[in-house]
Amino acid sequence: MNFFDWPxxxxxxxxxxxxxxxTLGIALAGFAIAVVLxxxxxxGRRSRQRWLSWPITGLIEFIRSTPLLIQVYFLFYVLPxxxxxxxxxxxxxxxxxxxYACYTAEVYRAGLDAVxxxxxxxxxxxxxxPWTAYRDVxxxxxxxxxxxxxxxxxxxxxxxxPVLSAITVVEIMQRAKNIGSESFRYLEPxxxxxxxxxxxxxxxxxxxxxxxxxxxxxx
Amino acid sequence: MNTPVQPDGxxxxxxxxxxxxxxxxxxxxxxxxxxxxxxxxxxxxxxLDVQEGEKVAIIGPSGSGKSTLLRALMTxxxxxxxxxxxxxxxxxxxxxxxxxxxxxxxxxLRRVRGNVGMVFxxxxxxxxxxxxxxxxxxxxxxxxxxxxxxxxxxxxxLAMVGLEDKLEHFPAQLSGGQQQRVAIARALAMRPKVxxxxxxxxxxxxxxxxxxLNVIRRLGEAHNLTMLMVTHQMGFAREFADRVCxxxxxxxxxxxxxxxxxxxxxxxxxREFLSxxxxxx
Ligand SMILES: Nc1ncnc2c1ncn2[C@@H]1O[C@H](COP(=O)(O)OP(=O)(O)OP(=O)(O)O)[C@@H](O)[C@H]1O
Ligand SMILES: [Mg+2]
Numbered sequence: 001m002n003f004f005d006w007p008x009x010x011x012x013x014x015x016x017x018x019x020x021x022x023t024l025g026i027a028l029a030g031f032a033i034a035v036v037l038x039x040x041x042x043x044g045r046r047s048r049q050r051w052l053s054w055p056i057t058g059l060i061e062f063i064r065s066t067p068l069l070i071q072v073y074f075l076f077y078v079l080p081x082x083x084x085x086x087x088x089x090x091x092x093x094x095x096x097x098x099x100y101a102c103y104t105a106e107v108y109r110a111g112l113d114a115v116x117x118x119x120x121x122x123x124x125x126x127x128x129x130p131w132t133a134y135r136d137v138x139x140x141x142x143x144x145x146x147x148x149x150x151x152x153x154x155x156x157x158x159x160x161x162p163v164l165s166a167i168t169v170v171e172i173m174q175r176a177k178n179i180g181s182e183s184f185r186y187l188e189p190x191x192x193x194x195x196x197x198x199x200x201x202x203x204x205x206x207x208x209x210x211x212x213x214x215x216x217x218x219x
Numbered sequence: 220m221n222t223p224v225q226p227d228g229x230x231x232x233x234x235x236x237x238x239x240x241x242x243x244x245x246x247x248x249x250x251x252x253x254x255x256x257x258x259x260x261x262x263x264x265x266x267l268d269v270q271e272g273e274k275v276a277i278i279g280p281s282g283s284g285k286s287t288l289l290r291a292l293m294t295x296x297x298x299x300x301x302x303x304x305x306x307x308x309x310x311x312x313x314x315x316x317x318x319x320x321x322x323x324x325x326x327x328l329r330r331v332r333g334n335v336g337m338v339f340x341x342x343x344x345x346x347x348x349x350x351x352x353x354x355x356x357x358x359x360x361x362x363x364x365x366x367x368x369x370x371x372x373x374x375x376x377l378a379m380v381g382l383e384d385k386l387e388h389f390p391a392q393l394s395g396g397q398q399q400r401v402a403i404a405r406a407l408a409m410r411p412k413v414x415x416x417x418x419x420x421x422x423x424x425x426x427x428x429x430x431x432l433n434v435i436r437r438l439g440e441a442h443n444l445t446m447l448m449v450t451h452q453m454g455f456a457r458e459f460a461d462r463v464c465x466x467x468x469x470x471x472x473x474x475x476x477x478x479x480x481x482x483x484x485x486x487x488x489x490r491e492f493l494s495x496x497x498x499x500x
Contacts, residue, residue, distance in 0.1 A: 121295050122343035126357035126409060127333050136356060140347045 002187055009188040012179050016189065019175035020196045026089070026171060027158040027204075030096035034157070035150060037097060038104030042112060043134065045105065063102040069163050071095050076167040092164035092171075100157055107149045111142035147215060151208030155201050172196055244307045246271040246445040247292065247413055252301035254287055254469075261287045263469035264301070271412070272443045276456035276477075279466030280492060285449040288466075289415040292447070293337045294328050305334045306412060333361075336411030340418045342398045344390040344405070350377065351386040354405045362409065369408075376404040380434045396427030400434055407438075414438070416448040428452070435459070453496055457481050465489045 044056045063071065072095035075086060086094065115138050123133040162173035176189035245268035254262040261284045269275050277285050290296045292303055294310065302320065303311045312320040313327040323331070345353050354373035358364040364372070377383055380400035390398050399419055406414060416435065420428040432455050438444060439459060450456050456463055457477040464474040465486075473486045484490050 116343075118339065118341055118343040119345070121293075121339065122345070124295060124332075125293050125335075125337040125339075125406065127329055127361050128357055129329075129361070132360045136360065137345050 004191070005185065005188055008183070008185060009192060012189055013192065015179065016172060016175055016192050016196065019170060019172040020200065022169075023158070023161050023171040023173075023196075024200060026093055026096065026161050026164065026169070027154065029093050030100060030161075031154045031157050033093070033097035034100035034104050034153070037101035039108055039139075041101055041105035042108035045109065046112060060102045060105055063099055064106075068095065068099045068160055069166060071099055072164060072167050088164070088167050088169045091167060092161075092169040096157055096160065096164075100153055103156075104150055104153055107146050107153070108142065110149075111146035112138065114145060115141045144215060147212050148208070151205075151212065154208060155204055158200055158204060159197060243270060245269055245304070246273070246306055247447070248302075248304040249288070249292075250302045250304070252291065252298050252303060254284070254291060254296060254298050261469050262291065262298070265470060267464070267471060269413075269445055269447060271445055274439055274446045274459055274461050275448070276460035276463045277447065277449045277466055278451070278453065278456060278463060278492070279472075283466040284469040285466050286417050287469075289337065289417050289447060289449060292413075293335055293415060294332050305331055310335075333409070334412045335415065336406035336409055336413070337415040337417070338399070338402050338406050338419050340421050342390070342395070342402045342422070344398055344402055346390050349387050349389055350382060350393070350401050353390070353401055354408050357405070358408050372408055373404070376407050377401070379437075380404050381430070394427060395423045396430045399423065399431045403431075403434055403438075411444075413445045413447070416446065416450070418449055418451065421451065432459075451496070453481065453493070465492065467492075 041056055041060060044052050045060065047053045072092055075095050076088060076091035079086060079091075119137060119141065120133070123137050128137070161171050164171055165174035165177065168174070172193050176186075176193045179189040180186040247267070247269040249265050249267040252262050252265045253260065263284075265284075265288070267288075277288065279285055287296060291298050292305075292310070298311055301311075302309050308331055309320060309323070310328070310331045311323055313323045315321045345356065348356065351370070351373050354376060355366070355369040358369040358372060359366060374383065374386065377386060380403055382397060382400055382404070385393060385397065385401075390401065393401065399422075403419075419435070420431050423431065432452070435446075435448075436459060439446060448456070448460070460477055462474060463477050463480040464471045465480060465484075465488075466472065467488050473480065473484060473489045480489065481493065484493060
């Protein structure tokens with residue numbers, strides 16, 4: 001039997017903590033890009049201009065039907081053949097951002113669809129430009145109900161960051177594997193990784209909930 | 220404008236007595252307007268001229284195309300044939316380089332549409348904005364008014380509709396009649412030349428209709444505003460309108476002064492409709 005070696009766990013803790021910050025940073029950066037990009041994708045997809053809406057629809061469907069792992073592989077190992085050399089971290093963040101932008105785009109779409117058509121008629125009757133209409137009238141109504149769903153994707157992203165260990169990004173999983181192969185002990189590093197994810201997920205969930213409460217209408 | 224200002228500050232019209240009177244230009248003109256939904260023809264080669272300042276009531280059975288008429292004029296629906304003009308300018312179309320009329324692009328629509336405002340049956344206020352913000356939004360964003368100026372205009376209009384004490388309320392905190400009055404103020408804040416009202420009291424409890432109709436009545440007196448109003452309230456149409464149009468199957472089946480149309484209708488359909496309405500109420 002292999003018992004949990006507490007001194008060893010303490011010894012590797014700083015290295016894992018260090019890498020957990022990378023994990024958190026990647027997740028936050030990927031999420032930040034995904035929520036902005038996803039919004040543009042959702043609005044573009046609704047456009048009446050087919051040259052805009054069709055490619056976006058295709059991109060969203062394509063990315064959502066293929067695994068993140070393959071997408072980051074493509075960015076990191078295939079793109080250099082075409083002269084685009086990304087660092088592992090860049091490829092990882094871009095991969096996550098793009099992948100989840102396509103999911104958040106669908107969330108936004110649901111929110112936008114839920115805004116009554118009559119609101120669009122009102123902004124047309126007031127002669128507002130589409131951009132102003134989105135910013136001041138449509139989005140404020142579309143976003144509030146979908147904030148929880150968006151927040152949940154932050155946690156999904158966090159839990160997907162270990163995929164990036166496949167392209168050598170040194171996030172927490174990669175660090176744990178390295179420790180394991182150096183010491184031939186996997187129990188402690190992998191257990192600690194699980195624990196870190198638990199703490200980070202709960203922490204993020206708490207932050208998201210606080211943010212939602214703050215966005216509640218003051219009525 | 221080249222209207223000369225007299226020494227005493229009054230304006231004198233440029234048209235002297237020797238100049239021929241200009242033919243009066245309608246404020247709104249529908250010329251052969253057809254609108255179809257698939258097989259269904261909702262507006263059927265419709266012709267309608269409305270003069271500046273004229274108040275036209277539109278009545279007719281459900282599904283006869285009354286809302287479609289207003290919505291086409293507000294550019295909420297595209298028409299299939301014909302042209303709609305506002306203030307002497309084509310709205311749905313624009314002249315191309317050779318002067319031929321082609322379908323209006325967004326820019327043209329935006330420019331000419333500014334002459335028209337609309338009030339909807341279901342109010343369509345912005346639920347996340349206060350009453351004041353609802354009225355200020357478009358003047359600031361579309362007309363480019365300074366915030367202070369837009370605020371002044373909003374407060375003035377909201378006072379006119381009797382809501383000066385509800386400025387900070389949200390639409391959900393108001394009664395239907397109050398919401399509809401905000402919607403009227405919001406449309407007026409854009410200073411349209413033509414106002415469209417589509418059954419603006421139909422969603423209201425009967426006891427709240429009066430306050431909305433009073434506002435519209437006052438608008439009619441105080442402004443040289445052209446108004447087109449779809450209504451089921453024959454009493455109001457009779458008292459308010461200069462002309463009543465009876466709609467049937469996408470056409471104006473009969474029109475005339477309220478007295479002509481209500482008291483001595485010529486067409487069987489009109490009589491049938493009026494007696495059906497009278498029985499219902
Ligand atoms: N988007 C649409 N698609 C298909 N048919 C439509 C659409 N909008 C309206 N119609 C049809 O067009 C016809 C005219 O509609 P419209 O709303 O103009 O009637 P209306 O005279 O305003 O009736 P009501 O008094 O009930 O409001 C109706 O038969 C309606 O079913
Ligand atoms: Mg109607």
